[in-house]
Amino acid sequence: MAAKRPTNSELKETVALAHRVLFLSGLATAAGHASARIPGTDRFLIKSWPHVHMSRLRAEDIITMDLDGNILEGKKENTTRVGEWPLHSEIYRAHPDVGAVIHTHQPWATLLGILGKTILPVLHPGLASVAAEPMPVFDEDYALITRPAQGRVLAQVLGNAIGCHLRTHGMVFAGPTLEIATTDAIHTEYEAEVTWRAMLIGTPRTIPMLFLRPALERRNTGQVPEAWEDYWKWIDKHQNSPRFRTVQV
Numbered sequence: 521m522a523a524k525r526p527t528n529s530e531l532k533e534t535v536a537l538a539h540r541v542l543f544l545s546g547l548a549t550a551a552g553h554a555s556a557r558i559p560g561t562d563r564f565l566i567k568s569w570p571h572v573h574m575s576r577l578r579a580e581d582i583i584t585m586d587l588d589g590n591i592l593e594g595k596k597e598n599t600t601r602v603g604e605w606p607l608h609s610e611i612y613r614a615h616p617d618v619g620a621v622i623h624t625h626q627p628w629a630t631l632l633g634i635l636g637k638t639i640l641p642v643l644h645p646g647l648a649s650v651a652a653e654p655m656p657v658f659d660e661d662y663a664l665i666t667r668p669a670q671g672r673v674l675a676q677v678l679g680n681a682i683g684c685h686l687r688t689h690g691m692v693f694a695g696p697t698l699e700i701a702t703t704d705a706i707h708t709e710y711e712a713e714v715t716w717r718a719m720l721i722g723t724p725r726t727i728p729m730l731f732l733r734p735a736l737e738r739r740n741t742g743q744v745p746e747a748w749e750d751y752w753k754w755i756d757k758h759q760n761s762p763r764f765r766t767v768q769v
């Protein structure tokens with residue numbers, strides 16, 4: 521069953537939490553950003569700039585923007601929008617069904633993008649479903665996505681895919697909700713790491729589509745993964761636990 525529609529303040533909490541989870545799971549350094557569309561609108565919630573370190577981002581650091589780059593709400597003195605806001609706005613504009621966008625610099629997935637190698641569905645069907653289809657590669661431009669024209673091309677290259685490589689830079693994910701897009705990013709990193717390690721030894725065998733489809737259908741119908749409630753929220757509350765920054769499979 522799909523989650524109920526969150527209030528704006530709940531959504532801001534989720535946007536902040538997604539940043540912390542992305543950092544704690546090793547997918548982002550101090551920078552990187554996640555955003556969520558306010559359901560049913562052309563407005564989205566995103567962190568402000570200068571960057572607040574991802575590990576300590578809070579709801580009060582989140583601003584509301586429209587698709588033309590205007591800050592509508594939440595701006596504090598001496599803060600503004602992140603330079604890569606068009607990466608988010610143009611995906612929301614091109615894909616009305618997208619409710620969340622994430623940009624990370626996650627190492628394993630980025631590495632495979634640099635190599636031009638496909639992230640393969642190799643590890644556990646429930647996680648591997650993110651790699652059921654090859655992720656497209658945006659390589660029209662090696663600069664940061666700071667102009668709407670770049671964002672429009674990115675949105676086109678992304679299409680309906682779960683994620684997209686920014687070659688030599690990082691990854692972009694788009695999903696129905698931020699909880700789903702965040703776990704997609706984490707699962708993609710697992711698959712990328714295991715794809716790489718397996719390729720060092722031989723030719724990886726992939727999981728057949730038949731076994732990937734159930735998890736893919738749960739995702740596409742907006743079901744929040746159990747790991748979000750059971751594991752990632754726990755990690756956020758126990759940031760000193762040695763259990764984070766490891767592959768948990």
Ligand SMILES: [Zn+2]
Pocket residue numbers: 552623624625689690
């Ligand atoms: Zn970046």
